[in-house]
Amino acid sequence: MSQDDRHAPEDALREARRQKAQALRERGENPFANDLWPAPLAELGPLRARVSAARNDAGRYDKARVAELSGELGVAHVAGRVLMQRGFGRAAFLRLRDRTGELQLYLHEGATPQAELARLDDIQLGDVIEAEGELMATDKGELSLEVTRVRLLTKALRPLPDKWHGLADVETRYRQRYVDLIASRDAAAVFRARSHIVRAVRRYLDDDGFLEVETPTLHTLVGGAAAKPFTTHHNALDMSLFLRIAPELYLKRLVVGGLERVYELGRMYRNEGISTRHNPEFTMLEFYEAYATYETLMTRTEALFRAVDADLARRMPDEHGAWLRARPFTLDEPFARVPMRAAVERALAKASLPADVHTTIRGEGAPIKEWSRSSERAKKRIDWSNYLKGVKKCANDGEALFAAYEYLAEPFLAEDYTSADGQKSVPVFILDYPAEVSPLARRKDSDPSLVDRFELFVHGRELCNAFSELGDPEDQAARFRDQLEKKARGDEETMDYDADYIRALEHGLPPTAGFGMGIDRLVMALTASASIRDVILFPLLRPEH
């Protein structure tokens, strides 16, 4: 505790709690104990599960059935945080939560000794307690522990948020996640889901013979993606370093080295703006598979999504049902596979625009005013001014196709590619990107201006980026040189020339396909979360004060 805290006037709620703690101390008890009673702890979830057969459809428990089913259980020892408390004369109900679930504690004169009932005076919402008692159901059918012994373990000196509304202030939710996790079941569920999702991703890859590796996060060169890096410095070597923006080039070196199926799941750092879809540090999965193509990886992507979602459904069935309904997309139908050029053409048709807009716009005097009157979409929802600005910066046909895709097609993916019943969007693979915007991908054999690459969009949001890897060291060296030119022209999101990577390629990269996916965005999609901050425990915020 700092000097300031100690001398600050304490609000009445904290003072009342502090006094209760002091009263305990004066009785020779510790309000911050760690000596639990020696009996082993029963977990609340399993305790509930034990008598689940006594539960009816309305969630009420049958008294007699509970007594029957909990027969040999005897006295159970439980511990957790007090979430609700109702005094009722010489009886009381407490709701207790541990990491596995919640259970009501029922204290009353019939079963609870006077001395134990008196201890309720010390216990408040938010406190951590232990208790002993037998499982029973109340007249109203609420599963309860009929308490014979109770004890405060940890006094909470701060009050919990509103018990009904919880913590609504989003800023406080992000800054004081510990409170959010106590007060909001939904928030806690998202982070449990995240853990299951990450493990399911690992399991999918492990089961298919992929090796998990760890590569450096401190890089001497910028590579593997188009993004601005954070910089730092190593004192002993007096050397500038970049926090990694992608692990790609290291992982492909490992494929050269014979680790033909590798993956890394870890934190990346990009020195860019913050939004509902961007946090400066985020978690990415990359995997590389030798003797595979981007076609292989599309099949894998669908399998991976479905495997992860099925796992989530098994582990969190109740929450998963709610997320499933909240999701604006479905994984039940085949993902759409659309070459970028076709996506642009289709989007133009949907906006009732001429089929050559994306080429005509590059010339002088493009009739944008006339185009924007073609349809509601063209008028209100296509950002012509930024599209035009973007087109002006394009140095070649490839970049122009990409700009057309970005402004004409991508904003409408969610509505243009829907399930058979039209109720939900389907995920869309956009394929065959221009080589100019894909410096690490292999050119298509049938059209060298394009590359064997896809990105996956789930309800219009980019989740994955994958391609058949460029194994030709000379082509790769030329692409690196292009990046240097872009940098010289002022582009801040370019890669450095990585000579060692070229040397690695000269030893021979087997035909390989590689895949990257934002884990945070995957969690957002599966849990129907609106902001990346809802799936990152401690998102970056400006400091308080």
Add this chain to the structure above:
RNA sequence: GGGCUGGUAGCUCAGUCGGUCAGAGCUGCGGACUUUUAAUCCGUAGGUCCCGGGUUCGAGUCCCGGCCGGCCCA
């Protein structure tokens, strides 16, 4: 970076046209109640109305600036 929007008790929120507007519920405290489900009932305490200026007889309310958020766009 731009547009819109928010900040009132520990928490959730109301506060009209600038004039008894410093309010409610929860939480806390005191009390009643032996099966509650946001328990109920009675009583009570709790405020830098984000910060700083300005306009005004008078500002939570209007204006300007700042701080910290949210949403959308870049």
